[in-house]
Amino acid sequence: MISLLQEAANTAAEHSEDVAGRAVDAAAQGADAAAHGAEAAAAQGAEAASSGMPQLDFSTFPNQIFWLVVTMLILYWVMSRIALPRIASVLSDRQGAITGDLMAAEEFKQKAKDAEAAYDAALAEARSEAQKIVAANKAEIQKVLDAAIADADAEIAARTVESEKRIGQIRDSAQADAQTVAKDVTAELVRIFGGNADQAQIDGAVDSRLKGVRQ
Amino acid sequence: MEGNIAELGQYIGAGLAAIGSGAAAVGVGNVAGNFLSGALRNPSAAAGQTATLFIGIAFAEALGIFAFLVALLLMFAV
Amino acid sequence: MATEAQGESTGLEFHPMEQFIVKPLFGDGPVQWYTPTNVTLWMGIILLAIIALFVMGTRGRAIVPNRVQSIAELGYGMVHKMVGDVVGKDGLKYFPYIMCLFLFIVFANMLGLLPKAFTVTSHIAVTAVLALAVFISVTVIGFVKNGTHFLGLFWVTSAPLVLRPVLAVIEVISYFVRPVSHSIRLAGNMMAGHAVIKVFAGFAALALVSPVSILAVTAMYGLEVLVAFIQAYVFTILTCVYLKDALHPGH
Missing domain, CATH: 1.20.58 (Methane Monooxygenase Hydroxylase; Chain G, domain 1)
Structure with missing residues (x-):
């Protein structure tokens, strides 16, 4: 060719x-x-x-090659000395700025989180304080109430004892009255039927009978 | 219509060489079509393979360019 | 030759290759190696455009970038990520060189699409020098970093022993074809696109087909913008792949 x-x-x-x-x-x-x-x-x-x-057309080859080499040398010099380092530094600066901003944002987020935690803690403390006060009040009231109930109980017990004593007295007197009445009635009956009974014998008989009834 | 037989041969040869450009078109279409069908099956892997696609197209097209070059040489340089 | 004959017979004039001629800027003398030509002019424009974007645009060193600076940072980030992903951490040492290649090619392709512009990357001389520089530096890096272990790239240990010599021959051939395909791919793409646009534009001389021709030129232009970027990307990523092979030859 x-x-x-x-x-x-x-x-x-x-x-x-x-x-x-x-x-x-x-x-x-x-x-x-x-x-x-x-x-x-x-x-x-x-x-x-x-x-x-x-x-x-080979006659133009040296010309083209010469100017190409010149162009490429200038281009390489400009790019490697000026343009590429500049762009690289701009890109890394931007990367740094973005990373810094992200870190600052992270920091603010952490701060917000801390504040929220502090708020939560304060709230919980207040709540527990309130509960403590409520519990203390409740205990005091309970104490008063207990004392009142105990007083009332003691009074009731005293009155019950007194009432029982009186009921017992009444019952005893009623029993004695009933015995007296029964003895009198028995003695009268014996006297009417013509018997002559000793007062002591009658008392004994009535007592023994009444004991059987009462039991 | 006078002319020597060599000139006739030049033209016929250039025309025949131009067929090679069409064959290269078939090759490029084949590469791109297969890439597309593969990319549709697995779209997530397609993005990483575009460089390979271009290399494949470049290789297929280079041979068509050779045919075109032969045609040009026959037309203008021989 | 062929085009002239066609021009005489139909009245249409096709000069798809005229846009690639290297002309001296001043006068009509022969093109010596030092002559300022349109190659010089457009390489200067490319250089100024890159400097405008990457040096003037980033002058503010702003943490919050303006538009120009964010474009520069976008390009930086893209190539940086590509080198990091494809080559690995130890490839970042060569990042400025790869960045220069990418910027030069992408600006040459894009500025070449301006009307009346000269596309320096459409010349095989330019792309061959770029590709050979990559090839030679990658080979040297491979031998310096790995010594003779670098030859393991051609001796596929994962294949059966019988096949290895055959594979080694294929690998060696494919290794030496690399700069050829690397350079011709870029130059061919650029040349083909511009020539096709020129041919379509030539048809606009016929009133009957001129609307179709203008539509076709518009469509091709859109495609060429895409191709201009993709070819720069492909050139860069293939450079990264070759560099990875040199730094880590053990597949």
């Missing part, structure tokens, strides 16, 4: 030489025409070079 290309380049060169030769002929006809001819020759020469692919 390269040999073919060289052949093509050679033919192109011959062609432009021809054109140049014609331009020289034209030069003989006058200065104006010569200038004109030279321009035309140059234009035609460019045309001849362009008839193939400009990419394979």
